[in-house]
Amino acid sequence: MATPTPQTAPTGGLRERKKQRTRDALIRAALELFTEQGYDATTVDEIAEVVDVSQRTYFRYFANKEDVAFAVQEMVEARFLEELSARPAAEAPLTALRSAVMVAWDEIGSAIESVIPLELHMRSYQMIESTPALVAVHLRRSSELEEQIARLIARREGLDVDTDPRPRVLVAAFSGVMRVAGKVWGEGQDCSVASIRELTESYLDHIGPAIADDWRSHP
Amino acid sequence: MATPTPQTAPTGGLRERKKQRTRDALIRAALELFTEQGYDATTVDEIAEVVDVSQRTYFRYFANKEDVAFAVQEMVEARFLEELSARPAAEAPLTALRSAVMVAWDEIGSAIESVIPLELHMRSYQMIESTPALVAVHLRRSSELEEQIARLIARREGLDVDTDPRPRVLVAAFSGVMRVAGKVWGEGQDCSVASIRELTESYLDHIGPAIADDWRSHP
DNA sequence: TTGTCAATTGTCAGCGACTGACATTAGCCT
DNA sequence: AGGCTAATGTCAGTCGCTGACAATTGACAA
Incomplete structure (x- = not known):
């Protein structure tokens, strides 16, 4: 409350950059898999595995399988x-x-x-x-x-x-x-x-x- | 193969009427539940239970939860x-x-x-x-x-x-x-x-x- | 009526999407 | 260095949905 509104670092932080990279990687991996083997034939676990994150993390970036x-x-x-x-x-x-x-x-x-x-x-x-x-x-x-x-x-x-x-x-x-x-x-x-x-x-x-x-x- | 194309009785059969009744009952039950408690808050099991059929039977009448x-x-x-x-x-x-x-x-x-x-x-x-x-x-x-x-x-x-x-x-x-x-x-x-x-x-x-x-x- | 055939249904096991809870890791800041 | 917090991983569980197989039940002929 008393903090001067830190607000999750505007742009510069390493954290932010890392998040952006993970997000982009997820998008790229998903689209690659979707276009290659089809949307239905691709599982969220596969996408997560390619980017090397847990399935749970995928769902923290995208609300569902479609959004990505x-x-x-x-x-x-x-x-x-x-x-x-x-x-x-x-x-x-x-x-x-x-x-x-x-x-x-x-x-x-x-x-x-x-x-x-x-x-x-x-x-x-x-x-x-x-x-x-x-x-x-x-x-x-x-x-x-x-x-x-x-x-x-x-x-x-x-x-x-x-x-x-x-x-x-x-x-x-x-x-x-x-x-x-x-x-x-x-x-x-x-x-x-x-x-x-x-x-x-x-x-x-x-x-x-x-x-x-x-x-x-x-x- | 040698049958004269029986083809699931045109209209009159008891079977057909029963199917139609089940189908209508599913529609009615689903819409009633959806409008009362909301779509997301309603499970397919609930719909099936109201009509007194198994969940599996519901999915034999409708391809998914939305179709009904x-x-x-x-x-x-x-x-x-x-x-x-x-x-x-x-x-x-x-x-x-x-x-x-x-x-x-x-x-x-x-x-x-x-x-x-x-x-x-x-x-x-x-x-x-x-x-x-x-x-x-x-x-x-x-x-x-x-x-x-x-x-x-x-x-x-x-x-x-x-x-x-x-x-x-x-x-x-x-x-x-x-x-x-x-x-x-x-x-x-x-x-x-x-x-x-x-x-x-x-x-x-x-x-x-x-x-x-x-x-x-x-x- | 009864027996056979086929359609309908129930049961069960299992996959995949998704979520809450809690523990763990890792950037950030003093 | 050390504490704080955001990000992530793990786990368990719900729900939508499907294939496989067994049980039931209407249809139809003998």
Whole structure:
């Protein structure tokens, strides 16, 4: 109580660095095992053994077996939110979302590399999309992110999310499209960053026309 | 091999009726326990005990603890798909989706009552929305439904889902909006069927305007 | 009715995810 | 060096879930 708020050493301590290393090692080991032998065929004990820690320690870093698969995604999402907050207020909502995604895709690469090889991350993404248990978690996480995005958009436009349905509706539509783009990408061959960037861009361009009623007159 | 395909009695057998009764009893018991004490606080053994069957038998009817919570939803979804297939080809895609939802909402009530009280189903829906593990499963199920809907829409319009992105994009946007409507309803007070019907209708009306760029000029 | 066949269920053993409790180790700070 | 506390290991136990095998029970023909 009387301590000057020591607060677990800001950054410099050996302890902190060691913890970070263990965490990164767990992520790397987990993703490697998941992508090689499959998620279900991998046990938490295996992951812990590779990193040479006890199973109990794994569960002190990650709440469950699934969470470790999304540790990198979490970084990406945080990056996207930052980018969205930084978009000029003059941009229309959908435009701001689109721009933020594009900028984020260009910048996250290096951030990811600091934890795991980018190629491993790409393979992990596809692994998630083809593992029912992880698809479910991924969707839930996405919907939580949507709520945050909706609130950001509402703030930009000076609206209240609980009164005006447009922020949530727009974000719901936007996210749905993003998800489909990611899914289609995962099913395709080209697993490069450029590929998903293009696909995303193309799909976002279709959102307007798809809502319009007369598909037959605009083929 | 030489048998004239007996195939587990079409409908009339005592065996079939008994199975159906057990299944319904499991659903009812599970939903009652889930809504009363919470999903996590309920064990599969408890559910089985109420129905007076072994835990093993429960798992012969449902693949896991989560599935039983969505047994009724499954009926509703099947009903919606039927309704959508029956919409006249002249209707525009988004219009057909909207109409199918509305008609489905008006008709499923009685079908649900044949298994569990409608009020229990409504409470279950809110229970699902407030249980992270179930939210995840719900979203995954929804996304699988989306794929089916997209293919239906594509067929209506004579398109190929793998070539033309519009069916999936539209359905993604549509489903996102539906989900938000359901979520907002779950958080509100009025848990009647009429209430969710109206909310859905209203939210679907906003999808067009929300995509448009100039929110500030149309408050 | 009775006996045979197949479907349903119960029992049991066991794995893997996860958690609380407590002992042990190891960075940190004076 | 020595005490403090955070991080880790160990252990026991619960719960979800599954395979294997035995017991029961409806279905159907002789």
